[in-house]
Every structure is written in C-alpha cells, then in structure tokens.
Amino acid sequence: xxxxxxxxxxxxxxxxxxxxxxxxxxxxxxxxxxxxxxxxxxxxxxxxxxxxxxxxxxxxxxxxxxxxxxxxxxxxxxxxxxxxxxxxxxxxxxxxxxxxxxxxxxxxxxxxxxxxxxxxxxxxxxxxxxxxxxxxxxxxxxxxxxxxxxxxxxxxxxxxxxxxxxxxxxxxxxxxxxxxxxxxxxxxxxxxxxxxxxxxxxxxxxxxxxxxxxxxxxxxxxxxxxxxxxxxxxxxx
Numbered sequence: 114x115x116x117x118x119x120x121x122x123x124x125x126x127x128x129x130x131x132x133x134x135x136x137x138x139x140x141x142x143x144x145x146x147x148x149x150x151x152x153x154x155x156x157x158x159x160x161x162x163x164x165x166x167x168x169x170x171x172x173x174x175x176x177x178x179x180x181x182x183x184x185x186x187x188x189x190x191x192x193x194x195x196x197x198x199x200x201x202x203x204x205x206x207x208x209x210x211x212x213x214x215x216x217x218x219x220x221x222x223x224x225x226x227x228x229x230x231x232x233x234x235x236x237x238x239x240x241x242x243x244x245x246x247x248x249x250x251x252x253x254x255x256x257x258x259x260x261x262x263x264x265x266x267x268x269x270x271x272x273x274x275x276x277x278x279x280x281x282x283x284x285x286x287x288x289x290x291x292x293x294x295x296x297x298x299x300x301x302x303x304x305x306x307x308x309x310x311x312x313x314x315x316x317x318x319x320x321x322x323x324x325x326x327x328x329x330x331x332x333x334x335x336x337x338x339x340x341x342x343x344x345x346x347x348x349x350x
Contacts, residue, residue, distance in 0.1 A: 261318030280306030
C-alpha cells in the first residue's frame with residue numbers, strides 16, 4: 114500500500130501528498146523521493162518541486178498521453194511509471210548527500226530589531242538566543258512565499274516565537290527571521306510578519322545568476338554570527 118496520495122492538479126501537473134503537517138520525517142521522505150525521481154531522468158518531466166509534505170511533478174501531457182491506452186489519462190500513465198521508484202527511498206542517503214551552505218548573519222540592533230523581544234519570550238538573554246540559533250543544523254524544507262525564500266526546519270524549540278501581531282510593510286532584503294517553529298530569510302525587501310533577529314549580506318535571489326536562488330530544497334544551512342564590520346565587508350563582495 115502506498116504511503117502517499119496522488120492528485121492531478123492540472124492537465125500538466127501531478128501532486129504527491131505524503132502527509133499534512135510540518136514534520137522533519139515527512140519532509141525527508143519528500144526530498145528523498147525528489148532525489149530519486151531526478152536521478153531517473155524521466156522524459157518530458159519538466160519540474161519536480163518539493164514542499165513540506167508534498168511533491169509537485171510537472172510534465173508534458175501530450176508526451177504521456179496514449180503511450181499504452183489511448184483512453185488512459187497521462188497522470189495515470191506517469192504514476193504507473195514512477196510508482197516503483199517511490200518504494201523505500203533512502204532518506205538517510207539523501208540527507209548525507211545534501212549540500213551544506215554557510216550563511217553569515219549579523220544579529221540584533223538595526224539588523225535584528227526583534228531580537229531582544231524574541232529573547233525575552235524565550236526567557237534567554239540575547240547572547241544565548243544568538244548562540245542557540247547559530248548552533249542548529251537546518252534543512253531547506255522548501256522555497257516559497259517569494260523567489261528564493263527558504264523555509265528552514267531545525268529551529269531549537271526554545272526559540273519558537275509567535276509572528277508579530279502587526280506585520281511590517283517593508284522587511285529588508287537578507288533579514289533572518291522566526292515565525293512560530295520556523296526560521297527563514299527574506300530574499301529581497303518584502304512585507305512580512307516574522308520576528309527579525311538578524312540580517313545576512315548573502316544574496317538569496319539574483320535573476321542574473323545561474324541558478325538564481327542561493328539555496329535549494331534539501332540543502333543544509335548553518336548560520337555563522339558576524340559583526341557589523343564583517344557584514345559591511347561581505348556586502349561589498
């Protein structure tokens with residue numbers, strides 16, 4: 114019996130649902146499946162996009178139509194082909210092979226205006242809050258909200274803080290923030306309601322870069338605390 118549900122989303126998209134919650138084990142299953150499907154290099158599959166608990170597969174429906182039965186929907190044909198590839202994916206191997214990306218962060222003051230409030234909520238001083246945030250090993254669960262915005266799993270439960278009651282209309286590019294049980298990075302100036310604890314000089318999204326997103330789903334992220342001088346120097350590079 115399959116541990117996922119397959120749903121046609123449109124004539125050229127199939128969605129595989131592995132659960133309905135934010136869960137590291139489910140997300141690891143999503144990424145292991147994505148890795149296996151990419152390795153299979155299926156013809157006329159143009160996109161494989163992981164989310165927290167689901168995987169979107171976009172394909173050319175004309176290429177998958179009528180390969181065996183003219184009346185068979187292309188979604189069903191695609192599912193027949195990929196289903197054997199979805200059995201027992203090696204989630205540990207996918208995690209071991211993940212790329213590790215270091216993100217420098219200047220915490221607090223003008224770079225992290227909500228740090229002190231977040232630390233009070235966690236009943237920590239600001240220094241201990243920073244140390245805990247930078248000590249964790251995060252994984253990019255998915256990209257969303259805006260191009261290049263990473264939703265990161267792995268936040269220390271002590272650091273879980275609620276979103277702001279009133280969202281900001283402008284959050285600076287590179288802002289590192291916490292919203293509930295998640296931490297993330299704003300890739301450009303955007304409105305947002307997460308608690309801003311720091312900022313990175315790293316450019317998360319650049320349309321002239323290949324690939325344009327600094328981070329990809331499945332990557333591992335480690336934050337490194339820096340001071341204002343190093344922030345300024347890195348911002349010039």
